[in-house]
Amino acid sequence: MNASGATPASTASASKREQTEPTATLEVEVKFSAPEEAVAPGFDFVPGVAGVDVEVREMSAMYVDTADLRLTRAKRTLRRRTGGPDEGWHLKTPAEAGRMEYGADLSEGSVEGEGADAVYRVPESLLAPVRSIVREHPLGPIARVDNVRHVSVLKNAEGTPIAEFCDDHVTAASLLPGGAETSWREWEIELIGDMSTDPAGAQLLERLGAVLRIAGATPSDSPSKLATALGDSKDAAPVPPSPADLPEGTPGRAVVDALAANVAKMVEWDPKVRRDEWDSVHQMRVATRELRSHMQTFHGILVGDRIAHMESELKLLAGVLGVARDAEVVAERFENQLERDEADVIDGEMREELIADIRRDYDRAHRRVVAALDSSRYLTLLDQLDELLSDPPVNPNAAEDAEREAAEAEAKKAEKAAKAETESTATETAEPRADSLDDADAIAEEPEDDGEPSPAEAAARIVDESGEEAGHAESAEDADAAELSAPGTDADPTDDVAAGPSESEEPAADEPAPAPEKSPEQIRAETNAVLAIHLAKAFKKFEKRHRQAIEGRGDKSIPVADREERFHDVRKAAKKLRYSAEAAQSTGMPTKKLYAACKTLQSSLGDFQDTCTARHVLLQKARRAHSHDQDTFGYGVLYQIERMDGLAALEAYDDDVANVLKAYGKLESKMDKAREKAAKERKARAKDRDNDKDKDRGKGAKKRR
Numbered sequence: 001m002n003a004s005g006a007t008p009a010s011t012a013s014a015s016k017r018e019q020t021e022p023t024a025t026l027e028v029e030v031k032f033s034a035p036e037e038a039v040a041p042g043f044d045f046v047p048g049v050a051g052v053d054v055e056v057r058e059m060s061a062m063y064v065d066t067a068d069l070r071l072t073r074a075k076r077t078l079r080r081r082t083g084g085p086d087e088g089w090h091l092k093t094p095a096e097a098g099r100m101e102y103g104a105d106l107s108e109g110s111v112e113g114e115g116a117d118a119v120y121r122v123p124e125s126l127l128a129p130v131r132s133i134v135r136e137h138p139l140g141p142i143a144r145v146d147n148v149r150h151v152s153v154l155k156n157a158e159g160t161p162i163a164e165f166c167d168d169h170v171t172a173a174s175l176l177p178g179g180a181e182t183s184w185r186e187w188e189i190e191l192i193g194d195m196s197t198d199p200a201g202a203q204l205l206e207r208l209g210a211v212l213r214i215a216g217a218t219p220s221d222s223p224s225k226l227a228t229a230l231g232d233s234k235d236a237a238p239v240p241p242s243p244a245d246l247p248e249g250t251p252g253r254a255v256v257d258a259l260a261a262n263v264a265k266m267v268e269w270d271p272k273v274r275r276d277e278w279d280s281v282h283q284m285r286v287a288t289r290e291l292r293s294h295m296q297t298f299h300g301i302l303v304g305d306r307i308a309h310m311e312s313e314l315k316l317l318a319g320v321l322g323v324a325r326d327a328e329v330v331a332e333r334f335e336n337q338l339e340r341d342e343a344d345v346i347d348g349e350m351r352e353e354l355i356a357d358i359r360r361d362y363d364r365a366h367r368r369v370v371a372a373l374d375s376s377r378y379l380t381l382l383d384q385l386d387e388l389l390s391d392p393p394v395n396p397n398a399a400e401d402a403e404r405e406a407a408e409a410e411a412k413k414a415e416k417a418a419k420a421e422t423e424s425t426a427t428e429t430a431e432p433r434a435d436s437l438d439d440a441d442a443i444a445e446e447p448e449d450d451g452e453p454s455p456a457e458a459a460a461r462i463v464d465e466s467g468e469e470a471g472h473a474e475s476a477e478d479a480d481a482a483e484l485s486a487p488g489t490d491a492d493p494t495d496d497v498a499a500g501p502s503e504s505e506e507p508a509a510d511e512p513a514p515a516p517e518k519s520p521e522q523i524r525a526e527t528n529a530v531l532a533i534h535l536a537k538a539f540k541k542f543e544k545r546h547r548q549a550i551e552g553r554g555d556k557s558i559p560v561a562d563r564e565e566r567f568h569d570v571r572k573a574a575k576k577l578r579y580s581a582e583a584a585q586s587t588g589m590p591t592k593k594l595y596a597a598c599k600t601l602q603s604s605l606g607d608f609q610d611t612c613t614a615r616h617v618l619l620q621k622a623r624r625a626h627s628h629d630q631d632t633f634g635y636g637v638l639y640q641i642e643r644m645d646g647l648a649a650l651e652a653y654d655d656d657v658a659n660v661l662k663a664y665g666k667l668e669s670k671m672d673k674a675r676e677k678a679a680k681e682r683k684a685r686a687k688d689r690d691n692d693k694d695k696d697r698g699k700g701a702k703k704r705r
Contacts, residue, residue, distance in 0.1 A: 022091075022102040022103055022104045022123070023103040024102050026095060026101075027095075027190065027196070028097060028190065029191070030205055031187070031219070031220035032187040033219075034186060034187045034212075034217045035185070035216055040150065043152065043211065046154075046207050046211060048156060048162070048204055049154045049162075049204075050156055051154075051159065052155070053152070053153040054153075055150075055151050056148065057148075057149045058147075058148055059082065060081070060083055060144070060146045061144070061145045062141050062144050063077060063079045063141065063145065063226050063229075064079070064122065065142045066134060066138065067237065068137075068237060069234065070133050070137065071130060071134065074130075076091065076092065077091070078091050079226075080111065080120065084149070087106060088103050088104055088106050089105075089122065090102070091126045091129060093130070097196075104123040105123075108123035115141075116140075116175045120140065120141060129274070131271070131374070135379040136379050142174070142175055142226075142230065143179075146170070146172070147168050147169065147170050147225075149166050149169075150168075151164055162193070162201075162204065163205075164190050164192060165188070165189055165208065166187065166188040166190070168188060174229055174231060174233040176230065176234065176236065178233045178236050180231065182228070241389070242389075243389040243390065244256060244390055246392070249527050251530045252301060252394035253587075254583055254586045255298045255392075256389055257583075258294050258586065259294055262290050262291035265286075267382070269283045272284075274370055281325045281366070282325050285322055288321060290579050291314055291385075293576050294580075296311060296576070297534055297537070297538055297576060298583070300395060300534075303394075306384070306388055309384075313377070313381045317372065317378060317381070320368060323369075323458075323461045323462060324366050324368070326458045326613055330358055330614050330617050331355070331358040331362050333610060333611075333642070334354055334355060334614070334638065343638065346633070350631060350633075350634040354635075454565050454568055455564065455612035456561060456612075459613055459616030462613075463621060525681065528588070529679070531580075532584075535580050535589075535591070535667075538573070538576050538577040541573050542573035542574055543661075545566070548569065548570075549563075549567050549569070567608060567609075567653070568612070570657075571601075574605065574660065575602050577598050578599055581594045581595040589667075590667065590670065594660070594663040596663075597659040598660055600656050600659065604649055608650055611642045611646035615639055615646070619635075
């Protein structure tokens with residue numbers, strides 16, 4: 001453990017398995033401010049209330065947070081409370097219909113010392129839901145809240161508690177610099193048990209709230225006791241890094257906005273993945289891959305060594321998530337396929353073993369995901385992403401660099417075409433090469449590297465080849481072997497290199513007058529031109545992958561697995577094109593139809609890939625079962641079902657691709673016009689700068705004479 005009280009995530013995974021799960025309760029309540037002289041009302045006459053029990057509780061709570069109040073700013077509260085029936089550690093997080101309150105026993109954590117200097121060791125079970133927010137930043141006390149609570153427990157006709165009315169007499173002190181002590185009176189109504197989700201509970205709250213207003217209370221302006229306790233001292237606390245507020249319409253702003261949205265999704269889905277909520281692994285993997293794809297697609301807008309380092313880390317994270325997601329998909333497919341008529345020949349015992357086997361694969365993969373999310377490497381990555389967004393290394397010459405790159409690619413393309421034409425003329429028997437894969441545009445020739453495995457590779461990562469038996473506990477060493485948990489070996493992200501060669505800088509005496517400020521229209525036009533070039537690169541790669549797929553589709557000399565792999569490559573390229581189109585929308589580019597067409601194609605090819613992965617998993621499991629002299633008939637049945645489903649998924653391929661090509665074709669002329677307009681404006685401004693420079697030199701020469 002570190003001095004903050006937060007257990008370092010890299011060493012906590014083993015102990016976490018021994019921790020009990022925290023209690024979780026949906027908290028639905030309303031708060032009122034009450035004057036000191038107000039008389040607390042009774043509730044016997046309220047419809048639905050048949051009895052009231054009254055008691056007095058004395059409680060004291062210490063709230064903990066990071067120095068920059070990450071939890072508080074994210075509307076989370078973490079406290080250690082003594083006194084009352086629910087004393088213990090409490091974490092409150094936002095929920096759709098109120099707040100979720102997680103609880104842990106006092107014995108699961110500890111406190112060393114007293115007052116503001118005390119060290120709070122928070123239970124790991126409560127840190128897990130906010131680990132992506134807190135990360136490894138030190139936790140310390142920020143406020144003390146003492147409360148003398150007069151409680152009225154309201155019961156229905158059956159004697160079941162349905163709500164609590166709390167008359168709180170609060171004394172609190174902020175422990176932040178500049179904090180002060182304050183006191184106030186507060187009335188609170190909280191629903192109990194099933195009433196928090198029952199429509200009758202909302203009606204009861206309205207009735208009880210009306211009674212309190214008649215008694216002199218007013219709805220509270222403060223969201224929590226902690227907010228009231230901190231008061232203005234919160235404003236003096238440091239602020240966590242936040243995305244830079246770059247000028248609207250600029251390339252840097254478009255890319256930063258896109259990256260920030262993905263980072264926010266990662267942080268949002270992190271606790272849901274840990275709880276193994278439905279679809280959470282999938283959504284976090286999508287956010288991770290989309291974030292990396294944006295970084296790759298918009299190389300040249302953001303520059304420096306940090307980008308490459310983060311891409312590498314995101315690739316590892318997506319890979320760990322991918323194993324669990326693929327296992328989850330295959331398990332769902334197996335369950336659904338076994339319900340089909342074609343599978344009725346598989347007996348019950350084999351059905352149960354098939355499902356149990358793939359579920360073991362998923363459980364093992366999910367444990368490794370959690371180990372990765374607890375690693376210092378992952379938590380450091382989140383901090384690095386925040387720092388990148390708060391101080392993005394934007395290339396000031398992005399427009400010029402993108403234009404030059406496009407021109408060079410076009411020149412290479414023309415050179416290749418001319419060479420191919422010469423060879424074709426010289427040799428009459430030679431096959432024309434103008435449409436061959438060797439003539440793919442130079443702009444799309446960079447290697448594909450998105451970290452997404454092929455169906456065969458995915459299957460190999462899903463299936464456990466160790467022969468692990470059901471119920472066999474995985475060791476802490478195995479769980480921590482997730483690749484992301486290993487120490488980082490990539491380039492030091494702090495070794496960032498600023499964009500722009502210093503050699504090109506003019507001597508100070510010859511520097512031209514500052515360029516006139518660009519209008520919003522000029523900025524947007526230039527931005528669209530830059531994003532159009534990056535979008536074109538993504539499209540060229542997609543076009544190349546598509547040609548490979550259709551040229552090999554009917555070629556029986558190519559193994560089936562290789563032909564299928566080409567469609568997998570098309571899907572990855574379509575996904576990258578879709579992400580690029582989404583980012584370009586933020587600056588007003590009309591990419592909505594292209595985005596939708598790519599999404600449709602990606603979906604159908606995703607279905608196809610799922611069948612391929614499932615078949616490879618079935619093949620591996622069948623071979624393993626055969627080596628153990630087990631019946632493999634059921635695997636064969638499911639294999640054939642997956643094969644037929646895969647062919648069906650490809651039936652829409654031609655139409656889906658045609659829609660992508662059509663959408664891009666309509667967009668292309670608009671992008672060309674935007675690029676040409678931006679180029680003309682740059683040339684005009686360069687000419688103006690040269691004129692100003694000549695004038696300055698003339699003035700200097702005149703002064704010297």
